[in-house]
Amino acid sequence: MRKEITFLRRGQIVQLGDIAPTLTLLDYLRLTEHAVGTKEGCAEGDCGACTVVLRKTVNGRLVYQPVNACILLAGQADGAEVITVEDLADGAAPHPVQQQIAQQHGSQCGFCTPGFVMALFALYHAERSAPLERGKVNDWIAGNLCRCTGYRPIVDAALSSCSGAAADRFAARDKDATAALRALAGDDDLFVGDDTRFFAAPASIEALANLYAAHSDAVLVGGATDVGLWITKKLQTLPKIIWLGRVRGLDAIEDGPDAVTFGAMVSHEAAIPSLAAIDPDLGELMRRFAGKQIRTVGTIGGNIANGSPIGDTPPALIALGARLRLQKGDAQRDLALEDFFVAYGKQDRTEGEFVRSVEVPRLRAKEHFRCYKISKRFDQDISAAMGAFKFTLDGSRVATARIAFGGMAATPKRARLAEAALAGADLANEASWQPALSALARDFTPITDQRASAAYRGDVAQALLRKALVEVGGTATPQTRVVGIRETADASS
Numbered sequence: 001m002r003k004e005i006t007f008l009r010r011g012q013i014v015q016l017g018d019i020a021p022t023l024t025l026l027d028y029l030r031l032t033e034h035a036v037g038t039k040e041g042c043a044e045g046d047c048g049a050c051t052v053v054l055r056k057t058v059n060g061r062l063v064y065q066p067v068n069a070c071i072l073l074a075g076q077a078d079g080a081e082v083i084t085v086e087d088l089a090d091g092a093a094p095h096p097v098q099q100q101i102a103q104q105h106g107s108q109c110g111f112c113t114p115g116f117v118m119a120l121f122a123l124y125h126a127e128r129s130a131p132l133e134r135g136k137v138n139d140w141i142a143g144n145l146c147r148c149t150g151y152r153p154i155v156d157a158a159l160s161s162c163s164g165a166a167a168d169r170f171a172a173r174d175k176d177a178t179a180a181l182r183a184l185a186g187d188d189d190l191f192v193g194d195d196t197r198f199f200a201a202p203a204s205i206e207a208l209a210n211l212y213a214a215h216s217d218a219v220l221v222g223g224a225t226d227v228g229l230w231i232t233k234k235l236q237t238l239p240k241i242i243w244l245g246r247v248r249g250l251d252a253i254e255d256g257p258d259a260v261t262f263g264a265m266v267s268h269e270a271a272i273p274s275l276a277a278i279d280p281d282l283g284e285l286m287r288r289f290a291g292k293q294i295r296t297v298g299t300i301g302g303n304i305a306n307g308s309p310i311g312d313t314p315p316a317l318i319a320l321g322a323r324l325r326l327q328k329g330d331a332q333r334d335l336a337l338e339d340f341f342v343a344y345g346k347q348d349r350t351e352g353e354f355v356r357s358v359e360v361p362r363l364r365a366k367e368h369f370r371c372y373k374i375s376k377r378f379d380q381d382i383s384a385a386m387g388a389f390k391f392t393l394d395g396s397r398v399a400t401a402r403i404a405f406g407g408m409a410a411t412p413k414r415a416r417l418a419e420a421a422l423a424g425a426d427l428a429n430e431a432s433w434q435p436a437l438s439a440l441a442r443d444f445t446p447i448t449d450q451r452a453s454a455a456y457r458g459d460v461a462q463a464l465l466r467k468a469l470v471e472v473g474g475t476a477t478p479q480t481r482v483v484g485i486r487e488t489a490d491a492s493s
């Protein structure tokens with residue numbers, strides 16, 4: 001059993017033993033190291049001013065991950081190298097990314113600049129299968145906000161500095177870094193603190209099950225992209241934390257012929273290729289899920305376990321017929337994902353039980369899927385409503401439908417009345433869709449909140465169902481494709 005959180009910093013091993021379990025990486029950097037180049041803007045993962053990079057090995061490959069230090073627990077850096085904006089310059093020479101931001105006038109007041117620099121530093125080191133273009137850069141900086149410069153010069157700086165292969169002093173030492181990180185990694189359990197107050201990171205499912213059984217009052221942490229805000233915004237003390245990031249196998253993706261199984265700790269970013277392979281709409285949904293920094297650490301398990309009525313993956317996975325696997329001690333049970341969501345803030349999860357994985361069926365012949373996210377801002381925003389649809393067709397008729405919405409009820413929820421009303425509807429005859437469109441008003445009684453009014457949500461749910469039917473029926477026009485990239489995906493297939 002290891003008693004200290006251990007990570008690399010500027011070539012040195014840092015060991016943290018006596019810390020609050022909720023210490024954030026940002027507070028460690030600013031208050032302990034006095035490395036104040038990394039800024040605190042929003043303290044809730046939105047603005048990206050606190051972006052730092054974790055260099056770590058994932059499945060044997062060295063990766064540079066941009067993360068929001070404001071809501072990342074210091075313990076989540078265990079086993080990684082922490083790189084901050086102060087570290088980039090090579091002697092007196094700024095990093096190519098910094099050089100270009102300065103040359104392209106990509107900074108004014110400068111508050112956001114360290115965060116942009118670090119996001120671009122991660123992009124500079126990212127593997128690329130296609131030439132870098134503006135849209136890709138936009139994806140990489142969707143999690144960074146600038147209030148004065150505007151984004152064009154920053155994107156220009158990215159295009160001119162990040163288009164080639166990485167050739168900075170970090171790339172030159174990638175082999176040494178891999179060796180140093182390997183030496184740091186261990187398969188021992190991590191437990192910092194005592195029985196009343198701890199940050200723990202078990203290394204195996206068995207160790208996790210035992211620890212959680214003994215401390216069912218502990219808070220499980222996946223990426224902390226929700227839990228981090230309980231700390232920074234709700235000022236909760238959370239004396240016992242069990243981080244799942246070191247549990248072997250919990251981040252595995254099993255790509256089977258009929259289904260894909262995602263371990264609870266699969267990050268949103270890691271899930272994108274497998275989800276996009278099930279259906280391109282899922283890839284687009286995940287591209288618009290938060291920004292890179294959040295997707296890098298936020299997990300599929302956390303998005304389900306938090307039970308949020310506006311989480312993006314649950315409606316999509318429910319419509320696909322996903323099944324959830326829970327574990328308590330060594331006992332496991334499976335349930336349909338929709339049955340996990342009992343009521344607002346209440347899930348079918350007993351004390352000491354944790355989410356282990358979710359199995360997502362692939363689409364079979366005659367099955368068609370669509371999903372659409374509606375949010376006020378296109379990127380890096382939480383859904384006001386989210387609709388997901390799976391139709392099984394018999395010729396031009398809908399044989400069966402699975403429809404699920406987020407943002408329409410206290411939980412992610414199936415539209416069972418609309419599903420029933422759609423059976424037998426003809427894609428070529430819009431009048432036959434009407435009973436299902438009307439049934440949505442009986443399936444849901446949405447609320448009005450800061451994201452949307454109840455009336456808007458009701459209207460948009462109908463519009464999304466209609467859009468899915470139009471698209472699957474093959475009568476879509478550019479006007480019906482406003483949300484999504486389907487036409488590009490369809491054109492290339």
Ligand SMILES: Cc1cc2nc3c(=O)[nH]c(=O)nc-3n(C[C@H](O)[C@H](O)[C@H](O)COP(=O)(O)OP(=O)(O)OC[C@H]3O[C@@H](n4cnc5c(N)ncnc54)[C@H](O)[C@@H]3O)c2cc1C
Binds near residue numbers: 265294353
């Ligand atoms: C800036 C920002 C943007 C966001 N954008 C989106 C968005 O576009 N769409 C969206 O859906 N969400 C969004 N979120 C919310 C959040 O990122 C997601 O819900 C994310 O999937 C949570 O995963 P996590 O691993 O970080 O969860 P954590 O914060 O680690 O945990 C969340 C909850 O799940 C529990 N938990 C975690 N793992 C397990 C497990 N294996 N078993 C049992 N319980 C577990 C925790 O105890 C906690 O109650 C956003 C958040 C931020 C800060």
Ligand code: FES
Binds near residue numbers: 044051
């Ligand atoms: S301070 Fe805004 S994302 Fe961290």
Ligand code: FES
Binds near residue numbers: 107110145
């Ligand atoms: S330069 Fe001022 S916020 Fe971006």
